[in-house]
Amino acid sequence: MADDREVLREVWEGRIPVAFHLAEDEVASEQPEPFYLLVSRQTYITLVADKVQKHFKKFTATDEDDEVWFEYKGIPLKWHYPFGVLFDLYAHDITLPWNITLHFKNFPEDDLLHCKSKEVIEAHYMSSLKEADVLKHKGQIINNMQERDHKQLWTGLQNDKFDQFWTTNRRLMERTNNEPFKHIPFKIYQEDRMFIQKLFKPNTDEGEPLTLDHLLKDTLPDIFQNGGADQFRVLIQGIEGPRETPVQWLSEHLSHPDNFMHICVIRKPPIESEL
Template sequence: MSEDREVLREVWEGKIPIRFSLDGDVGGVSEPYFLMLPRQSYLPLALEKVRKHFSKHLESSDSELWFSCNGSTLRWHLPVGLLFDLFIQSQESPEESDPSLHLPWNLDVMSGDFPTEEIIRLNSKESLETYFLSCLKEADQIKHGGRVLSKMQKKDQNQLWQGFQNDKFDQFWPINRKLMEAQGSSEDEASSFKHIPVRIYKGDAPMCQKLIKTQTEDKSLATLKDMILEFYPESNTDDMQVLTQGISPHMDTPLQWLSEHLSYPDNFLHISVK
């Protein structure tokens, strides 16, 4: 991996200020709760702090909590940064699409009958860790045929998870770097991943995923534009808004570079399009 450490750290340090309000608190009895959450993180990792803040106003200490925005349940198995990018792209006018107009991001804390048909239960750190590691295994399978994670010692996997959940760049990246190394027996193969782990999101539509190669048929480096056209062959990429990590990369950016530098900690590129 030919890494640009400054880019990696800047992406890691991206945060979103969030204002949590208890749903149904018409009289404003409870004070809102403010947190700066890493773009790389997941909302369930904030549950413990949110529950503690609103504990006096919940029907039961065992009440299941989840989050919504403008009446829509948030898919909290997705990274916080991706959820915010999707929210920004849901705005109807260009003026409303300025992220600074929506900070802090207003989220509602919901309780009651858990919406099992809309989101999966990730209300414990153990369940979230299992989900996170399953994503890593899938990404490693796509990039390396599963060779890296299968050989990784348990203590390294634990360090990866602890570094992620505690927002510790210097704890996470020494291990994650192993997952970012290109593998291959030939010079061409060694310069890139086998395929790029990428997931595409468009509004409320289901996530799209394909096996995307790092090179085109003529052996040149595949770009973001090449990938977008794989998913939307009839689209004019000049008219599309593409976001990842809150950034609109140039369409000529090589996919290999994007995967190495702008992937989320689960090793997937999560890209929202409009």
């Protein structure tokens, strides 16, 4: 099981400084000052939407039924991706704070899922958590939990309470009979593409541990088997670690609260040649 508590806490404490701005074409009076927040990498952007919306509401003319949404450089930000994944995917190389634009109007129906209440976020989160446990333990752990355990996971995430969350989540990260997970719950993200997920075991049939490098070569062979690996950064929780790290350890320690390991594969900018 995940037993290095200091690693777990350091990952949990990851924060991104953000400057939220109201879309210029939605300002009713004078342009308001940005709204600054330290946002947890583990949360969903819609969980901080209330604070941001409340700050800017008086500066724009909107209907109460309007659904807010966020964008960065013209890219609508998918609320069902963990916030840290959005940052790693689109803004990992910027000078902080991360400037994000809030919109009250013109919801991009073709790009974003609707999310008009925190119940929608909770339902998505619990669905992901159950899917991850099916991959790891055939669903046996999550199905044996009581409703109050599910609520403790959700409220621990929602309220940013490490101890409350991990008191229950440690059961989902335990190995059954000291065996590794059946499969590793992971998703791989690349800019302008749908994420990739597939079945991947943490060990070979002979019991040898498989590494992040094995996973990348299996999932993205065009990049990682054909000499192109040096052109990409691989970020998990904002960390570019050794690709020789066993995926079982990564899954236990660097997964997001939904129990998935979210991996961003980012193309490095071209190196400018010296004149």
